Amino acid sequence: MKKLYIICFLTTFLVSAGIMPVFGQIPVVYSPDKNLMLQVDLRQKIYYSVWYKGSLLLSYSPVSMNIREAGVLGANPSLLNQKTEYIDEIIKPLYGKRQEIRDFYNKLILDFTGNFSLEFRVYNEGVAYRFITRIKGDITVINEEATFRFTDNLPVLLSPAGNFQTSYEYIHEWKNILDVGEDNFTYLPVIVKSGNTSVAITESDLRNYPGMYLGRIGSHNRPQLEGIFPAYPLAVEQGGWGRFEMVVTERAGYIARTAGTRSFPWRVMIITDDDRTLPGTDLVYQLASPCVLEDTGWIKPGKVTWEWWNDWNLEGVDFRTGINTKTYEYYIDFAAKYGLEYILFDEGWSDQFDLTLPNPELDMPHLIKYASDRNVGIILWCVWHTIDRQMDVAMDQFKQWGVAGIKVDFIDRDDQLAIGFYERCGKEAAKRHLLVDYHGCSKPTGLSRTYPNIINYEGVIGNEYNKGDWRGMFPTPEHNVTIPFTRMIGGPMDYTPGAMRNSTQTSFGFSNSTPMSRGTRCHQLGMYVVYDAPLQMLCDAPTEYIKYPDILDFLAKVSVTWDQTIILDARLQDYIITARQKGNSWYIGGMNDWTERTMDIPLHFLPDGDFTAEIIADGINASRLAGDYQVRKQEVNKNSVLKITMAPGGGFVIRINVQ
Secondary structure: OHHHHHHHHHHHHHHHHOEEOOOOOOOEEEOOOOOEEEEEEEOOOEEEEEEEOOEEEEEEEEEEEEEOOOEEEOOOOOEEEEEEEEEEEEEOOOOOOOOOEEEEEEEEEEEEOOOEEEEEEEEOOEEEEEEEEEEEEEEEEEEEEEEEEEOOOOEEEEEOOOOOOOOOOOOOEEEEHHHOOOOOOEEEEEEEEEOOEEEEEEEEOOOOOOOOEEEOOOOOOOOEEEEEOOOOEEEEEEEOHHHOEEEEEEEOOOOEEEEEEEEOOEEEEEEEOOOOHHHHOOHHHHHOOOOOOOOOOOOOOEEEEOOOOOOOOOOOOOOOOOOOHHHHHHHHHHHHHOOOOEEEEOOOOEEOOEEEEEOOOOOHHHHHHHHHHOOOEEEEEEEHHHHHHOHHHHHHHHHHHOOOEEEEEOOOOOOHHHHHHHHHHHHHHHHOOOEEEEOOOOOOOOHHHHOOOEEEEOOOOOHHHHOOOOOOOOOOHHHHOOOOOOHHHHOOOOOOOOOOOEEOOOOOOOOOOOOOEEEOHHHHHHHHHHOOOOEEEEOOOHHHHHOOHHHHHHHHHOOOOOOEEEEEEEEOOOEEEEEEEEOOEEEEEEEEOOOOEEEEEEOOOOOOOOEEEEEEEEOOOOOOOOOOEEEEEEEEOOOOEEEEEEOOOOEEEEEEEOO
């Protein structure tokens, strides 16, 4: 009788925690809210299946890992032990979307013969799994089977790179799963649509292992996406744009050589029928390894004034502009006057292939002291294989100079060697108290949690593509309201917003010296609230911002890190409206595709009291003249609903001080 009572009590507890015991079998695991269900089946392979709100999404998806020294982990599996846990903890990130993240999930760990385990986690907003091995010595991973087997030939929103040497800068497009193969595979994240449900697939905690791509391997007709991995590079040569890349010329017959005792990357599925979930998720961050730095007090997010996008051009000054000391003094003075934390010295400040050789037109000791005296940090651009080759000597020099950080460009790979560079560079930079901003890079996978001095990543078509017709791909407003749901779910995103010359759908023109953006000026302003970017650029010339004091006031005050984030309304590829709190201020940003929309903005998140909303929105003629905007104030409280019209390609920003 006592045994029966204990079994009944344990069963009741596990069910309430979302773990359904099936005695003699592997338990079914639910998300804490019971909407997601995971089932693992052990047959000739290890399979998993996923249900969402009672509907089957992924069915019998096989996983395995082929290791030269140990065979195929997952073939004819023999289960030794299983353990389930209910986790409800709080993560306090150094910076990001919110001060606290609730890490709330049910966990299943399966231990197998062959010295390996599989760990599954089921959250309210998704499912993740990873391999864990305990094999002596080093191992060679021939390949990994990571399969996402859907129930039908569903549409998938992807970025078809089709090769492993890429800048990860493509426009998203829709294909059906069966139209994705080995030749047109995609990098991550991707979104698979099953009716109203989205399954966003990506990875987390990618360390000392190649990045995952998705395609279909072979000629089968199963509606599944399969992991494809770049093989280990055996030989590289300098090439690509400006000879800034290290192009792989020979690859091995395996994907990784690594320690036999380790955890492997998480395979992540964010699952929701509410589009607001995707731009608001922290799941990749939650799954990443915790911070390994003991001292983080020196890591300061902030805004950056930038000279490359506007081609070093300044109006109305009494000196010749360009890559010279006077121009950079002007940029530093501008940053200091308006409280911008950093200035970027982009390509041209040094010899691209020797960072110990500054441009003779720049008095670097003077400029670094000039900036330091005005409380402005300097960030230096560099080519990845140059900083990799000169890591100690260059970073020691930067530390001696008092530089704040580096922007590392043209990595353009995520095989095991490249992924190793991301971490090694971040680690060595942290030793010298240097921030790192990666460009020409793959998507983030949570490394900014482990090394929070890695403060931003590009890996997206941003404003630089408005300077020239590169590969026929342009950042349209539709693209701009797609990437918060796709690329941004991986982590911070350096789009480099802030264009002050703007165009309608028909008035755009390329210019290297005076570039413009597609969409309205308020569309660009909306990015400062909608996009996650702890290191956020002001891409245009200081003399352009000075023309518009109300806009410059907003840019000077808007934060880059937040206490709270709420996605108020969103529809994939159409629009997004985001509210964020920093201290006593709330900011709301909206962005729109080419369709004009009038939106109702509820303010239910405000505290009690009456406040003033400062609104910068598209002007009545923004559909004809994209730079047209209006500034107004309105008295509001938490019961108010603001009505704002976004022009085609439009947007808005709102600031409410609640002190």
